[in-house]
Amino acid sequence: MGFLSKVLGRARSARPAVAIAQVPTSRRGFRRLHIEQMEERRLMTASPITIGAVYFDPGTGFDETANTFRISYIGGAAGTELKTLVINTDKDGNGQLDPAETFFDTASGGLGVYGFHPFAQIDNGSGIVINSISVADGGTLLTLDLS
Ligand SMILES: [Ca+2]
Numbered sequence: 255m256g257f258l259s260k261v262l263g264r265a266r267s268a269r270p271a272v273a274i275a276q277v278p279t280s281r282r283g284f285r286r287l288h289i290e291q292m293e294e295r296r297l298m299t300a301s302p303i304t305i306g307a308v309y310f311d312p313g314t315g316f317d318e319t320a321n322t323f324r325i326s327y328i329g330g331a332a333g334t335e336l337k338t339l340v341i342n343t344d345k346d347g348n349g350q351l352d353p354a355e356t357f358f359d360t361a362s363g364g365l366g367v368y369g370f371h372p373f374a375q376i377d378n379g380s381g382i383v384i385n386s387i388s389v390a391d392g393g394t395l396l397t398l399d400l401s
């Protein structure tokens with residue numbers, strides 16, 4: 255062993271070891287590990303309903319053709335029915351029509367330009383019957399009572 259090795263070797267071995275402090279058992283907060291019984295596991299899920307809506311504006315320029323919504327859903331427990339459908343275009347929910355919010359143009363006059371179209375159901379063979387419709391010309395809320 256050379257002089258440097260002796261010096262460096264001693265220097266390395268002279269480094270202090272990392273000290274691990276012993277925690278006294280009498281210190282507060284000391285906890286003994288144990289197995290804790292868990293509550294009974296119960297399946298808390300159901301078949302969720304997935305609903306989809308597509309809005310189509312043919313964009314003819316002067317509203318000669320009505321815009322359409324296509325609504326469909328799947329899922330739900332056996333016997334699940336869609337009884338009420340509400341489409342609310344009041345995005346911020348403040349109860350008034352704001353910029354960048356849309357409205358239903360179902361009659362002449364009031365809000366809306368070019369043409370207008372009253373609400374109408376397109377029969378697609380689904381068997382869904384619309385019992386009542388609630389929509390105001392210039393309003394942001396469309397409510398359908400279905401069966
Ligand atoms: Ca609003």
Ligand SMILES: [Ca+2]
Pocket residue numbers: 359360361362363364365366370391392
């Ligand atoms: Ca109108």
